[in-house]
Amino acid sequence: MYSHGKKIMGEVLDQETRCVHYHTKKDIIAIKFYCCDTYYPCKSCHDLKGCGNHSVWPASLFNEKAIFxxxxxxxxxxxxxxxCHSVCPACSALFNPGCSLHAADYFELKKD
Structure with missing residues (x-):
């Protein structure tokens, strides 16, 4: 599926990148996976259709564009x-705040 000219892989349902796993009004981001440099709506989509070599973004690369x-x-x-507090800084669209519960699936986070 293409969204705004960007190819989004996985079980994508619509142009705003909702997928079969996450499809509420606020589920409108896709994440570029570090392991394969490919956008997917969620880890479950990547697990099903991705590279099979899941790895998280290292903290040293957090200045890379990887959220769509x-x-x-x-x-x-x-x-x-x-x-961003679950709000797109460009268009003010609301992102699902629950995604923060899964951040460790995508990003190397500091351990407390």
């Missing part, structure tokens, strides 16, 4: 995404 807003097509850096 399905509402406006803006690519955010990981730092921008982690600091």
């Amino acid at each position: 807003c399905g509402a406006c097509g803006t690519e955010l850096t990981i730092n921008d995404y982690l600091q």
